Amino acid sequence: MIPIDFEYYRPSTIIKAVQLYQDLTGNQKQTIFYGGGTEIISRARMNEISPNAVIDLKNIPECNVLKKDTETITIGATVSLTQIADSAVFPLLTNVARSIAFRTARNKITIGGNLTGDIIYREALLPFLLTESEAVIAGREGTRQVVISGNGIKLNEGEFIVQLVTNNKFAQYRHINHKTTKQSKVNYPIVSIASILVDDQIRVAFSGVCAYPFRLNQIEEALNDVTNSPGKRIQAAIDLLPAPILHDAQASSEYREFVLKQALQQLLDNFEGVS
């Protein structure tokens, strides 16, 4: 049982959602946007968050789009991970989505929730980081479109993600993803990497390695430096990690580093036939 009370709104347009947020926060009500609600329900139950109001985005038509046309792949923020896992519009994202949680949970978890939630893994971000994808974001100033890069999507107060837009060409490229978990197949990642080969250059993004998901140009340069041996390239990539390797109940940092090395070796083997 959730020990707190909150107001619940389910607006049918982007404008109404933005306006509601302004009005509610103007009335000193701490307000959050609500996608699948799985993280919000769990955290509210554990008294970690106590919003006064939630704005459910699932009735906004733009947030429910899942389509591919000649130029772009468009995915609405409230599309569930199952819908993505069952669709062929963006194959790398399909594979990554399928590795997150398990099917019944994926039926409820939304892509927007995964990309913005407080749980540090945000694995569905990885394919977007690799593909110069853009996020359509709505807020008081209207809608804006930003490239998803570095370690994710930065939202200003009162903004929410409406859609993710990816150039169609990326659906064709060779790609692989790898996820190691502690015990069962279904769990948070010890190491999760997604990778795509663009013009013979490896692009790679990480989750579970550091305290946030990321993609870093320097790491890719090190991995693509074929003048070095695979072992040296992998070590150089690890030396360039942007933050300390996670060390927690799931895995020690030493074990994570070991798993990461294996995963990068597999990645090189796969793309380059190196062994």
Next chain:
Amino acid sequence: MIQNMQAGQLISLAINDQVKEAYVRNSDTLLYTLREQFGLVGAKPGCNNGDCGSCTVLVDGIPINSCHILSVEAVGHKITTIEGLTDSTIQQAFIGNWAIQCGYCTPGYILNIYALIQTYPDADDAMINEWLESNICRCTGYQEIKEAVKNTLIARKINE
């Protein structure tokens, strides 16, 4: 623009082909409302955290952990609980394959498997595994449950 919204509201839910009304807190989960307001105790609280699948119900035919959906969120959707499942083929297969021991996980499994069979009557092993990953059973060895699913799929084909 904001109506004078309270912390709770009177809602109508379409459950097992019946319309049921209740005054709920907006923060009540569907699991709570089903059990405490409607006496539909087939959905079992396990982890209350979306991890175990014992509270699974169908929302528009899709398995959803009822501990991870608000009652107000379910308005406008068709909810099926184990009490509303009239087709008992899977239950029979569970008995036939010794896939039931204490029974706590069973309603969640049955609804999940029912949805699988409705959605993918030709489900292969990989698909069955993917769907069954959503539920935890602390008594059986899982293999019995998998056999029950496979036998139900085969029986359906024979009867077609």
